[in-house]
Amino acid sequence: MVEGMPSADSHERTFTERARRQQLIGVTIEQVAQRGFAGASLARIAEAAGITKAAVLYHFGSKDALVTAAHAEVLESLVATVGEALEDAAVADRPSTYIRTMVAHFRDHPQHARVLAAAGTQEGFDHAREDRWAPLSGLLDAAALARGDDAPAADSRALAVLIGGAIDGIVAEHLEDPTFDTDAAAAILVAMLPD
Amino acid sequence: MVEGMPSADSHERTFTERARRQQLIGVTIEQVAQRGFAGASLARIAEAAGITKAAVLYHFGSKDALVTAAHAEVLESLVATVGEALEDAAVADRPSTYIRTMVAHFRDHPQHARVLAAAGTQEGFDHAREDRWAPLSGLLDAAALARGDDAPAADSRALAVLIGGAIDGIVAEHLEDPTFDTDAAAAILVAMLPD
DNA sequence: GTCTATACCCCGATAGAC
DNA sequence: GTCTATCGGGGTATAGAC
DSSP states (O other): OOSSSOOTTOSOOOHHHHHHHHHHHHHHHHHHHHHHHHHOOHHHHHHHHTSOHHHHHHHSSSHHHHHHHHHHHHHHHHHHHHHHHHHTSOGGGHHHHHHHHHHHHHHHOHHHHHHHHHHHHSTTOOTTTTTTTHHHHHHHHHHHHHHTOSSOOTTHHHHHHHHHHHHHHHHHHHHHOTTSOHHHHHHHHHHTSOO | OOSSSOOTTOSOOOHHHHHHHHHHHHHHHHHHHHHHHHHOOHHHHHHHHTSOHHHHHHHSSSHHHHHHHHHHHHHHHHHHHHHHHHHTSOGGGHHHHHHHHHHHHHHHOHHHHHHHHHHHHSTTOOTTTTTTTHHHHHHHHHHHHHHTOSSOOTTHHHHHHHHHHHHHHHHHHHHHOTTSOHHHHHHHHHHTSOO
């Protein structure tokens, strides 16, 4: 760990550094989305950013650090969008809001969807994969409680896995066939929610 | 293209050749499942098979040919299992049979699930990705017809995408958490089918 | 603080001995 | 038919000039 080198937890960072990091993260998201993790080489990332490989490795100590940062950015963007929408929704409406917001987000940011898809199969990328649908499971439980269900959904996790998978399916289909009506599919999925 | 070299469409093949090819395909499935497409190098495949890189490239002209053959084997295994089960099922029961059989197949063959997952994000591997859920869509239409529905499911494709995604979700969850009850999840999904 | 030059390794693939 | 030896290229990462 070099002294003056900017690291992930560096508290002090110059203005140009922050700009460079942000640019590199953006380029990396594009590259990973287009060519996959292995295909997004430092050379291509550097070329797309208009600098050299070494300059990239100056701002991020390794390719892994760079791609991890890009992955984190994608995740933060997602949780920010969905989280904001959930706050403005009644508890009973939150599962449907979750579905619609997430589908819309990935529809509007296809590259983010591809990055997360690539991360899923990548070895040594179990980040954020831990209980990916746990939040949705909690929303389903809370909604059932607000509805006053006697049976508080003993299998909310399984239901969350199904719904989450269906969301991924909608997003994946949209990536292959941009004419696919994601909103209509999301509506069908919402109609399947327990009521 | 060398004369005596065994190729994918070679009609005549010695006994040992067929055995070697089968062994290499099996090893490749394991390697791709464990380390992903890019991580499954010829060197590792050769080492796992107990031969050399050059020997591998003798039987399969290139890494791409080998991994394509492995991918095809995985697909054939899947369609054989599901197809057989579908033949023995009434038309109205075929969507549920499709779900249960596919989930069970991937539960019993986790490596196959990982290979297909890895193939999905890999660049230049759009094989078999064309209308992946078209068969399921057809089964849904046929079942609705057999049921005598007046509305013949105008959006059977969207429904197929949802169900297919949910199946993938169940399988993916099982890969990360082997204690996940895939049969119970499949039953919940089946209960969601239109009736 | 940023870039040039380069080291070093593993990749897939080929040539030719056996 | 299977191996050894090697090539050319791209990969990440480092050392040191500026």
